[in-house]
Amino acid sequence: MITLLLTLAMAGPAADSLETTLRAKDQALLDAIAPGDRALWERTLTKDAVYVDENGTIMDRQAFLASLVPLPHGVTGSIAITDYRVQAHGDSAFVIHRDEERESFHGQALLAHYLMTESWRREAGEWKLASAHVYVVNDDPPAVALPAARLAEYAGRYEAAPDLHYVVRVGDGRLMGGTEGGTMQPLLAETADVLFLKGQPRKRFVFQRDGQGRIVAFAMRREGHDVRWMKLP
Missing domain, CATH: 2.40.128.50 (Lipocalin)
Incomplete structure (x- = not known):
């Protein structure tokens, strides 16, 4: 019973620590998208990583890294994590997070929401991103009045x-x-x-x-x- 209580007591802080670690890594990766920072993604992805973007395109590590380019002239944006959940299984972790993207397109404001599912793997003591799947959360269009x-x-x-x-x-x-x-x-x-x-x-x-x-x-x-x-x- 004492062993069980100690295990349960340690599970909460350990889980919180892992969530803090992976959330920080994910936010840094999202921050690297607008400037097209391939170096950070390259350090974080596993060698066999797979990335599925919001259009359903399935990319291996090399193809995804090649797709990372800075936003074009006149476009700025940022992506912020709004909700984050982690399930740990030994040296693997399953992550689901919701993100909000705010973009300025030549002076016009755009807003998008995403849901991402990820698999992380601990290699040589460091957490690496093994797979990611981006899903667009659709919003209702604005309604207009008809006579x-x-x-x-x-x-x-x-x-x-x-x-x-x-x-x-x-x-x-x-x-x-x-x-x-x-x-x-x-x-x-x-x-x-x-x-x-x-x-x-x-x-x-x-x-x-x-x-x-x-x-x-x-x-x-x-x-x-x-x-x-x-x-x-």
Whole structure:
């Protein structure tokens, strides 16, 4: 029992120390991205490191290092860790961290959020980064207001299959949509004929019109792929 209590008592500080160490290393690596500091990454990556960027490109150590170049003229930016979690397993550690990127693009402010998963390995007493996978956390687009007459054009019943229907209604000056028999949710406009649901930035409702300007269908688009819904009479 005494041995167990001592082990548990040591686990907390040890874990905190490892988190402090790896978080500092990760923040330094993020700080090195804007200036294209390859030297720091080269010292930190394992020889067999693999890096998957936010576009899904899989790179070995050499390819990733070659991709590190300073931000172009007129662009400045920084990336800050906002949340950090570590799980240690002997000489290996699994890390998940959330990051916020703030960028100035020729005077215009941009904001992006990332989720990174990493594998670290202790080699000769030093922690090295063995793999990293960057995931973009999508945000909702800004919503615009559409006139009441335009909102009424979207209302109706749409069919994707004989047993699958989507209903769009106007109520209290806003659009509501949902599969028939399900929960209705507010439909917001990104722009005319392109709608979205709050909290679901991967999905868009792209409405389509005929030659007379009447809405005849919408495409439920996710990652560039469409499910087509035809408007019923």
